[in-house]
């Protein structure tokens with residue numbers, strides 16, 4: 001096979017708690033990342049990623065979205081570069097790769113668009129170069145690229161701790177319907193969100209630094225995890241949580257207003273910002289209710305810059321679409 005097409009789903013955060021970060025107040029990780037306790041959920045909204053063998057040693061990226069870089073700052077490019085350095089023999093045998101990104105996931109939206117593209121490239125090159133890597137080997141490689149990349153490989157529903165790379169799968173949540181709402185022109189930098197959280201809450205909100213492992217494991221026995229095991233969608237929706245709302249919502253009044261408009265609509269089970277935002281999501285019991293909410297939000301905020309997507313929870317991460 002010389003080329004593969006992969007489906008790379010986005011994720012939402014059902015839960016995001018900052019346990020520690022790089023400030024003096026909260027525990028400093030040697031690598032400067034934040035200690036997190038998250039629950040991540042794959043959703044149906046996905047990019048299509050093509051990986052194709054080249055007869056030269058170059059890595060080339062094409063993308064249909066003007067805001068996505070195609071140089072070595074693209075996470076998909078960096079995934080290919082990582083594979084070339086980790087597997088030099090395979091690289092010299094199979095040579096370079098051309099990566100085509102058909103971007104459907106909004107960019108800088110808190111939906112792990114870049115991370116899922118990187119995960120797809122790891123899976124695609126593993127196939128192209130016939131490496132036979134295991135899921136945990138792919139996740140380990142993913143952790144070198146970014147916090148959300150390991151989760152994006154297998155996807156589904158999982159607890160992620162550490163900087164996001166320590167994964168514990170949870171029972172699948174199939175067919176919970178979701179409305180995603182994002183202002184097209186609004187992007188939030190993930191680095192800015194964490195840095196601002198640290199500046200604003202790093203000193204006043206000091207956690208017990210000796211007790212980090214206990215705090216990370218507390219999420220495993222928390223109310224939302226119990227609700228996931230019970231498949232109690234109403235209870236899951238009641239227990240949604242995201243620490244980053246504390247910094248992103250005050251800084252982006254448009255997102256705060258959107259969040260409030262959605263929260264006040266009838267029929268929703270719950271709503272929350274995903275990751276570092278600015279995407280706001282709502283959970284609903286049926287596709288019909290999600291389509292209805294879309295109309296209601298559109299009517300309440302008739303701004304063409306506001307993008308609305310109806311999607312649902314899915315039980316997998318990267319999937320092989322086709323091979324040639």
Ligand code: ATP
Nearest residue numbers: 074075107108109110111112113114117148190275
């Ligand atoms: P996360 O939820 O993992 O924090 P995100 O959804 O907030 O991610 P991305 O869509 O991954 O954010 O984009 C963040 C930045 O990364 C963008 O501004 C873009 O310039 C850059 N980027 C690099 N590679 C990609 C890619 N393959 N797809 C999208 N953005 C990319």
